[in-house]
Amino acid sequence: MTAVELPGTVAAPHPPDGDVVLDVRDLRMRYGTVDVLHGVDLTARRGEVLALLGPNGAGKTTTIEILEGFRMRSAGDVRVLGVDPSRGDERWRARMGVVLQSWRDHGKWRVRELLAHLGAFYAPYSTDRIRRPWPVDELLDAVGLAGNARKRVGQLSGGQRRRLDVAVGIVGRPELLFLDEPTVGFDPAARREFHELVHRLADLDDTTILLTTHDLDEAEKLAERILILAGGRIIADGSPDELSRRVAGNAEIRWTRDGERFVHSAADATAFLRDLFGQYGDDVQELEVRRPNLEDAYMALVYEQESGARGSAAARAWQQGRQA
Numbered sequence: 396m397t398a399v400e401l402p403g404t405v406a407a408p409h410p411p412d413g414d415v416v417l418d419v420r421d422l423r424m425r426y427g428t429v430d431v432l433h434g435v436d437l438t439a440r441r442g443e444v445l446a447l448l449g450p451n452g453a454g455k456t457t458t459i460e461i462l463e464g465f466r467m468r469s470a471g472d473v474r475v476l477g478v479d480p481s482r483g484d485e486r487w488r489a490r491m492g493v494v495l496q497s498w499r500d501h502g503k504w505r506v507r508e509l510l511a512h513l514g515a516f517y518a519p520y521s522t523d524r525i526r527r528p529w530p531v532d533e534l535l536d537a538v539g540l541a542g543n544a545r546k547r548v549g550q551l552s553g554g555q556r557r558r559l560d561v562a563v564g565i566v567g568r569p570e571l572l573f574l575d576e577p578t579v580g581f582d583p584a585a586r587r588e589f590h591e592l593v594h595r596l597a598d599l600d601d602t603t604i605l606l607t608t609h610d611l612d613e614a615e616k617l618a619e620r621i622l623i624l625a626g627g628r629i630i631a632d633g634s635p636d637e638l639s640r641r642v643a644g645n646a647e648i649r650w651t652r653d654g655e656r657f658v659h660s661a662a663d664a665t666a667f668l669r670d671l672f673g674q675y676g677d678d679v680q681e682l683e684v685r686r687p688n689l690e691d692a693y694m695a696l697v698y699e700q701e702s703g704a705r706g707s708a709a710a711r712a713w714q715q716g717r718q719a
């Protein structure tokens with residue numbers, strides 16, 4: 396049967412595609428009288444890594460908490476692993492992993508025992524394809540906590556504690572993993588190891604990962620798709636390269652000649668360099684070409700959204716003033 400869209404209806408039917416892990420249409424959230432999400436649309440497929448970016452207070456945590464089933468949405472159509480999160484049961488929950496921003500209080504437990512204990516909850520949900528839970532020693536190795544297995548949780552450093560949070564999130568071998576600012580407090584080596592772990596989960600285990608971060612460099616390294624949430628909507632959805640190209644700014648070219656420094660901004664860097672070398676040849680030294688990156692794209696898109704919102708708020712205020 397073909398679905399017919401009636402005038403006035405918005406929600407399209409969810410596609411019967413086993414590969415679609417997240418399917419969100421027109422998600423809305425209101426706290427009291429304040430609308431935070433105005434109609435968020437997003438989809439994710441099996442094995443995709445998505446980074447959800449946006450300014451403070453944009454609604455990233457709210458969105459993730461709704462998808463996890465922790466928070467009830469105000470409106471919209473949401474399917475997570477084919478299920479409406481407000482109706483998810485234990486079997487559904489066992490297929491998801493969550494690493495929240497806040498710490499849980501497991502202070503007196505020892506690391507190894509805690510993971511073994513939590514892992515036991517997942518054993519009944521083991522399948523032929525996915526053996527649950529993740530064996531504790533392998534898991535400790537994977538998150539870089541093997542040397543701290545006997546420590547009490549309360550004795551861990553901030554970064555070690557965050558690694559434990561990640562271990563708790565993945566002990567059930569989730570098909571879908573939510574990571575809310577996962578690397579806050581990580582030193583550079585821990586951050587790199589964590590990035591390898593994320594690639595391993597996505598590539599080898601086909602885990603779909605939705606993460607939030609304010610570290611755009613991390614987003615660029617980890618995610619094949621970037622979603623920018625601003626003004627209560629997803630204002631951009633694409634690969635880091637696609638987003639950078641969308642706000643195609645000029646390339647910045649730096650060089651020195653006879654000990655003097657030069658900086659030039661050019662729309663067509665290749666043509667400019669051809670001319671530069673044609674004119675000065677070997678005298679051009681210490682050449683650097685910097686193209687717009689994800690950070691430039693993010694700043695431009697969020698600025699555009701915010702100045703548009705300020706513009707329309709001013710227009711509304713002006714209109715109301717005229718009507719008063």
Ligand SMILES: Nc1ncnc2c1ncn2[C@@H]1O[C@H](COP(=O)(O)OP(=O)(O)OP(=O)(O)O)[C@@H](O)[C@H]1O
Nearest residue numbers: 426427431449450451452453454455456457458609
């Ligand atoms: N329980 C709540 N009750 C009322 N308002 C809330 C509640 N939780 C969040 N908010 C508000 O909703 C908005 C979105 O918050 P949220 O934590 O989802 O944003 P975020 O994008 O995750 O921010 P950050 O980057 O700072 O972590 C904020 O204005 C926040 O104050």
